[in-house]
Amino acid sequence: MAATQEEIVAGLAEIVNEIAGIPVEDVQLDKSFTDDLDVDSLSMVEVVVAAEERFDVKIPDEDVKNLKTVGDATDYILKHQG
Amino acid sequence: MSKIKPSKGAPYARILGVGGYRPTRVVPNEVILEKIDSSDEWIRSRSGIETRHWASPEETVAAMSVEASGKAIADAGIDAGQIGAVVVSTVSHFSQTPAVATEIADRLGTNKAAAFDISAGCAGFGYGLTLAKGMIVEGSAEYVLVIGVERLSDLTDLEDRATAFLFGDGAGAVVVGPSQEPAIGPTVWGSEGDKAQTIKQTVSWDRFRTGDLSELPLDSAGNVKFPAITQEGQAVFRWAVFEMAKVAQQALDAAGISPGDLDVFIPHQANVRIIDSMVKTLKLPEHVTVARDIRTTGNTSAASIPLAMERLLATGEAKSGDTALVIGFGAGLVYAATVVTLP
Numbered sequence: 001m002a003a004t005q006e007e008i009v010a011g012l013a014e015i016v017n018e019i020a021g022i023p024v025e026d027v028q029l030d031k032s033f034t035d036d037l038d039v040d041s042l043s044m045v046e047v048v049v050a051a052e053e054r055f056d057v058k059i060p061d062e063d064v065k066n067l068k069t070v071g072d073a074t075d076y077i078l079k080h081q082g
Numbered sequence: 083m084s085k086i087k088p089s090k091g092a093p094y095a096r097i098l099g100v101g102g103y104r105p106t107r108v109v110p111n112e113v114i115l116e117k118i119d120s121s122d123e124w125i126r127s128r129s130g131i132e133t134r135h136w137a138s139p140e141e142t143v144a145a146m147s148v149e150a151s152g153k154a155i156a157d158a159g160i161d162a163g164q165i166g167a168v169v170v171s172t173v174s175h176f177s178q179t180p181a182v183a184t185e186i187a188d189r190l191g192t193n194k195a196a197a198f199d200i201s202a203g204c205a206g207f208g209y210g211l212t213l214a215k216g217m218i219v220e221g222s223a224e225y226v227l228v229i230g231v232e233r234l235s236d237l238t239d240l241e242d243r244a245t246a247f248l249f250g251d252g253a254g255a256v257v258v259g260p261s262q263e264p265a266i267g268p269t270v271w272g273s274e275g276d277k278a279q280t281i282k283q284t285v286s287w288d289r290f291r292t293g294d295l296s297e298l299p300l301d302s303a304g305n306v307k308f309p310a311i312t313q314e315g316q317a318v319f320r321w322a323v324f325e326m327a328k329v330a331q332q333a334l335d336a337a338g339i340s341p342g343d344l345d346v347f348i349p350h351q352a353n354v355r356i357i358d359s360m361v362k363t364l365k366l367p368e369h370v371t372v373a374r375d376i377r378t379t380g381n382t383s384a385a386s387i388p389l390a391m392e393r394l395l396a397t398g399e400a401k402s403g404d405t406a407l408v409i410g411f412g413a414g415l416v417y418a419a420t421v422v423t424l425p
């Protein structure tokens with residue numbers, strides 16, 4: 001069953017917490033991964049790999065750089081999830 | 083049909099000794115920053131690298147190999163004359179004929195040991211170890227010297243900010259010999275040639291033969307750039323953290339070893355961030371010693387695993403008889419992982 005927007009944000013929050021140690025409540029739609037959440041380019045690759053597995057989506061390298069905020073990633077997953 | 087007598091090998095194989103050679107010149111990040119727009123902080127946080135060693139003209143691929151091998155042979159407690167084969171993994175020996183392994187075998191004083199080079203990038207140590215194990219168990223050599231050696235500084239474009247800080251030089255060697263107990267597990271290895279373009283040489287050597295160098299990249303002084311290693315960093319990073327953790331797990335499963343049974347983890351030293359991610363994915367317990375030799379050695383490709391192994395044993399962080407998971411991965415893309423008992 002496809003995940004809802006709320007479930008995706010909650011899932012991303014857990015992933016970001018696991019990888020970058022950011023409190024889950026800080027992970028909000030308008031937050032930028034690099035500027036607000038301390039997720040650098042390599043941590044972002046790890047976030048993407050974890051999100052692919054969790055939400056059954058494929059996020060190719062060339063799309064990763066467009067995912068600036070948690071909202072961008074959530075929209076992408078909503079649109080592409082299997 | 084005539085009957086052919088088969089060869090007779092040892093029941094199992096084990097690593098009996100390890101040795102390393104690090105070039106005398108230590109190169110801190112400040113030197114790298116002379117040619118690229120970056121910072122010490124960025125290099126440390128994205129790769130873990132603080133310093134690396136660069137070889138002088140005298141510290142050739144053969145010279146570094148002889149030094150490392152001499153230590154490995156002494157550590158194994160054998161005589162060079164007992165070595166039946168010398169396997170050298172390198173991508174940075176610039177004379178293809180003859181193989182550098184023959185010169186090394188001769189300089190070490192082996193008794194006409196079989197000697198050859200292999201090209202398996204950063205998986206070279208695992209490939210060589212697998213060949214050595216096969217030779218010993220099959221009976222074509224009693225002792226095999228496996229060497230990983232690189233002068234990657236010769237293949238580094240110091241003006242390329244994506245790779246200038248990554249690579250280092252050095253040699254690592256192990257002596258593999260007979261054992262009554264299994265001490266090298268099954269190898270999980272393979273290649274993914276569909277990803278060949280993700281780590282490659284900028285220009286192939288034969289471009290220099292045609293004489294037409296007009297379209298080749300120039301350095302800031304206007305000279306044609308020597309071929310260098312280039313890579314799609316993020317694609318390789320993703321492959322390493324995602325696919326290589328699986329391969330490492332398969333090697334543990336194949337050897338019947340759980341993360342809790344493990345004492346030491348020695349992954350190829352490509353990036354400390356890859357190492358940290360693998361440790362997390364594999365759920366390695368606190369007690370497992372993890373090699374992070376990259377900090378002061380950089381990425382030395384085929385040499386990285388034996389160099390890291392030697393350092394852990396020398397500092398006492400690991401000890402003889404410990405169970406270690408080793409995994410190499412790199413250009414090809416190729417990979418090889420196995421569980422070994424440390425010498």
Ligand SMILES: CC(C)(COP(=O)(O)OP(=O)(O)OC[C@H]1O[C@@H](n2cnc3c(N)ncnc32)[C@H](O)[C@@H]1OP(=O)(O)O)[C@@H](O)C(=O)NCCC(=O)NCCS
Pocket residue numbers: 041042118119120121124125128129204243244245313314315316318319352353356381411412413
């Ligand atoms: C090489 C590696 C550290 C580069 O990190 P990266 O995050 O992929 O780097 P990117 O090229 O995506 O750049 C990310 C950002 O850092 C910047 N950057 C790149 N190189 C930089 C440098 N040397 N110094 C400072 N900043 C740099 C980029 O401009 C970019 O900034 P932006 O987001 O503002 O545009 C990383 O990709 C890596 O280690 N990959 C694995 C490679 C490997 O191990 N290969 C060998 C296997 S054997």
